[in-house]
Structure formats: structure tokens, C-alpha cells
Amino acid sequence: MTRGKLITIEGVEGAGKTTNLPYIQQQLEAHKLRILHTREPGGTEVGEAIREILIAPALPAMHQDTELLLMFAARAEHLKKKIEPALSSGKWVLCDRFTDASYAYQGAGRGISLERIAQLEGWVQGALRPDYTLLFDVDAHTGLGRALSRGEADRFEQEDIDFFNRVRQQYLTMADNNPQRYRVIDASAGLAEVQQQLRHIIAGMFA
Ligand SMILES: Nc1ncnc2c1ncn2[C@@H]1O[C@H](COP(=O)(O)OP(=O)(O)OP(=O)(O)O)[C@@H](O)[C@H]1O
Numbered sequence: 001m002t003r004g005k006l007i008t009i010e011g012v013e014g015a016g017k018t019t020n021l022p023y024i025q026q027q028l029e030a031h032k033l034r035i036l037h038t039r040e041p042g043g044t045e046v047g048e049a050i051r052e053i054l055i056a057p058a059l060p061a062m063h064q065d066t067e068l069l070l071m072f073a074a075r076a077e078h079l080k081k082k083i084e085p086a087l088s089s090g091k092w093v094l095c096d097r098f099t100d101a102s103y104a105y106q107g108a109g110r111g112i113s114l115e116r117i118a119q120l121e122g123w124v125q126g127a128l129r130p131d132y133t134l135l136f137d138v139d140a141h142t143g144l145g146r147a148l149s150r151g152e153a154d155r156f157e158q159e160d161i162d163f164f165n166r167v168r169q170q171y172l173t174m175a176d177n178n179p180q181r182y183r184v185i186d187a188s189a190g191l192a193e194v195q196q197q198l199r200h201i202i203a204g205m206f207a
């Protein structure tokens with residue numbers, strides 16, 4: 001059985017990740033692939049319970065290390081229970097946020113050193129890295145405006161604009177540093193144009 005590939009979807013709040021996930025899945029299925037779609041933090045029963053703790057607006061601010069460790073705790077569960085078995089069975093896994101979100105939010109956003117995050121990445125993931133990362137890039141102001149139009153702000157969405165500017169910048173830096181893995185989408189465009197970019201990118205994976 002050929003091992004499947006891991007595709008992660010990243011970008012700031014409101015960039016359009018979740019909106020476009022079904023479209024990406026459909027484009028991949030057109031290539032006769034079996035797809036598992038999932039999300040972080042979450043993706044498993046335990047992981048979704050951890051997600052509730054992480055995003056609940058009602059909880060007091062937690063220490064940044066606590067937040068980082070909860071992210072990786074949920075990720076460990078996700079990898080062992082869901083992602084690894086799917087990849088081994090030949091499925092392609094489409095994941096709405098993954099470890100690069102920890103570098104962007106807990107690293108650039110909160111100020112935890114990237115080296116520390118890299119230690120946890122090695123510990124929890126071993127050598128596993130995404131095969132492709134689709135970065136939905138949009139300025140923080142536009143993204144946050146879209147996200148807040150969905151309704152009540154979660155714990156992250158209550159951060160100030162500088163936080164999201166740092167998050168976006170970190171994603172762009174990772175894209176620059178990993179050009180073979182990253183595909184950057186101009187997510188400020190309308191949905192039809194975003195999907196045209198996605199079609200082109202996905203076609204390029206099979207060219
Ligand atoms: N290209 C677009 N143009 C205009 N509005 C968009 C576009 N893409 C998504 N939206 C809208 O913006 C809002 C946020 O989109 P979505 O939930 O997909 O963002 P997200 O990247 O998943 O955010 P989060 O990180 O908070 O989960 C939704 O109401 C969606 O309909």
C-alpha cells in the first residue's frame with residue numbers, strides 16, 4: 001500500500017481555510033484519491049475536548065507554555081489515533097491547521113522561542129512533516145473582519161491586530177523557507193478566484 005500524503009491548510013483567522021476545505025477535497029478526489037479531512041486543535045474526541053479548553057472565551061488567560069503543550073497534546077492524540085493510521089492505509093489527509101500554526105501563534109504571536117517549539121515537534125512527530133502546506137494569505141485586518149462577521153470572538157480572535165500581523169508574517173517566512181512544501185494562495189481575492197488558484201495548485205501536484 002502506497003502511503004498517503006499529508007496536506008495542511010494554514011493562515012490567519014478568516015482567511016478561508018474551512019470554507020475551501022470541501023473544494024480542495026473534491027479536487028483531490030478527482031485524482032482518485034481517498035481523503036480524510038480533519039482539523040487542529042481537535043480531530044479526535046480527546047483533541048476536541050482540548051480544543052474547547054483552548055478556545056473558550058470564558059477561561060482566564062492561560063500561561064503560553066500551557067497553551068503550547070495543550071496544542072501538542074491534542075496533536076499527539078491526533079497523529080497516533082487518526083492521521084498516522086490514515087496515511088498508512090493509503091489515504092491522503094487534509095488537515096485544517098497543523099504544527100505551523102504553533103510556530104505562528106504560540107511562537108511569533110505569543111513570543112515562545114521557535115527552537116522550543118521545534119523540540120516539541122521532534123518529540124511528538126518524529127520525522128513526520130506535511131507533504132504540502134496550503135497557506136491562505138490575507139492581511140490580518142481583512143481576515144479578522146471576516147472571522148468576526150461569523151459571530152462571537154473566541155479566545156484567539158480577541159487578540160489585537162499586532163498579534164495577527166506577527167502570525168501572518170511568520171507564515172510568510174515559513175513559506176519562504178520551505179518553497180518545496182508551501183503553496184501560497186492570495187486569499188484576499190473573491191471565492192471564485194481563490195478556487196481558481198487552488199485548482200491550479202492542485203493540478204501542479206500531479207503534473
Ligand atoms: N475569499 C473570500 N472572500 C470573502 N469572504 C470569504 C472568503 N473566504 C471566506 N470568506 C468568509 O469569511 C468567513 C471566514 O471564513 P473561514 O471560516 O473559512 O475562515 P478560516 O480561515 O477557517 O478561519 P478560522 O481560522 O477562524 O477558522 C466566512 O464567513 C466565509 O464565508
Ligand SMILES: [Mg+2]
Binds near residue numbers: 017018019096
Ligand atoms: Mg476555520
